Amino acid sequence: VPGYILTYFPVRARAEPIRLLLADQGQTWTDDEVQLADWFGGKTDLKKNAVFEQLPKFQDGDFVLYQSNSILRYLGCKHGLTGSDEKEKALIDMVNDGVGDLRQKFGRLIFYEYDTGKENFIKDLPNQLAPFERILSQNANGATFTVGNKISYADYNLLDILHCHLDLLPTCLDTFPLLSAYIKRIAARPKLEAYLKSEKRNKRPITSKHK
Structure with a gap:
């Protein structure tokens, strides 16, 4: 079964809290980057197939989830990050x-x-x-x-x-x-610090409006 796959644009934006959680919890994942021009130009079926025509899309094996906060909560439940009561x-x-x-x-x-x-x-x-x-x-x-x-x-x-x-x-x-x-x-x-300093993170702008 493949591991986690996070499909999003080449920016931090709404996917970044998910990446921070995964990095800090020592998880590996694949960033599946979608170019904005392809998304808005209809060059991909991704938009049509996305539940609310939005990304991020998150895959955990065969399980597929949309909506950034739902993904965060799902990973929170899975990795024991939802509180003690x-x-x-x-x-x-x-x-x-x-x-x-x-x-x-x-x-x-x-x-x-x-x-x-x-x-x-x-x-x-x-x-x-x-x-x-x-x-x-x-x-x-x-x-x-x-x-x-x-x-x-x-x-x-x-x-x-x-x-x-x-x-x-x-x-x-x-x-x-x-x-x-x-x-x-x-x-x-430690794991979060390593991710925050990583080239992968730092080459991504905060949003598509950021340099």
Whole structure:
């Protein structure tokens, strides 16, 4: 049975939290890259066959799954990254939904409002990041993860969206000591650190609008 296959465009975007999870959990996977021109030009049946005409597509042997958050949750369940009880599971889900909201706002800025909305986006960014600082402060005073004492799939999603915002504004975490420490701590996990420094990761832009 072939291992994991992740089908996506040659960018980080919505596939990157999945890659962070797989790398940190010591999993191997194949990146099946689809060129944007082929996808939008109808040169592939992939779009027609995708459940919601969207990527990423994830294959675990014969099992095929779409929707980035569903893939994250599936891998979270499979690798024990969903919390230790029902309450932790619900909180992890909540954090992941919060990251999803922030990711949508970031995407809207990058793709539709960059020239007109960047100033307002940056001005409001502290309000967008504050809930995550507060969430960290409520769990072991911010010394561990967003929920509980073990990494969860939501942590990989949060790490990625924080990286996206640091790319936009390198000073955005300066007033958030817990988030600043958190991002350094998570990124220093040995397998994750190796992936974050890898050529494979660094040759991929954050989105198709990034150089």
